[in-house]
Amino acid sequence: MATQTGKDAGTRVVHRRYVPYSHAHYAGNLVDGAYSLGLFGDVATEMCILTDGDEGLFASYSDVQFKEPVRAGDVLEIVCELVKVGTRSRVLELSVSIVARGNPNQEQPGAAEMLDPPLVATTATGTVVVPG
Template structure:
């Protein structure tokens, strides 16, 4: 059984913004997209992947400081070493700018689709260790032979 969907939730902070208006640059959003697609590959193959590229990326909504975001990676194709995923970015809530309460949020009835696109990833054949259903990655490293401490250079 292959895990086909991974999620990452994140609340945008001032350190994510690039201007005084609190807008989050698309490049910063791709950091989180990269994280969710990496999680998808680790859970499916037990290893991180190499990103070959994105295509058909569409941006619908701006993202701002205080927005509660959800990043979603859905596996759409599994090849010998390549993996294709649909990436979707949703806004779940936004900071209530009209409230005096710190942390006041406006939650949307339905998540707002902010962007979507496709990505092709590669997991080298010799690194594929199969599905990791419990989320724990099996140790990929072979045991090193014991060697005298004086042979080690620091």
């Protein structure tokens, strides 16, 4: 849900997503790093629609950092903040945080817990372009 409208720096879009077990790719129910990049594409698309009335296109990522593993059973919060507005380009600060994590055990296989504070899993700076 967007918290502000317009083409102003500081405009933010926030999504939340549960990571299903069908997305686990590695041992320990880990998902691949591309999963976070796909989520960045989702929030960036909403940002472009919000600010420019167009889905826009990703032009580049810079400074992508994978800080914590993302696992199936996690609940993620994906944040996109508009930090710079050009004629056709928009620079975005992006982050994926783990706000809840599955913690199954034999007595309660569906156990999970909210994380306080959330774990920052992935960060990046992205540039999108929109029609002029």
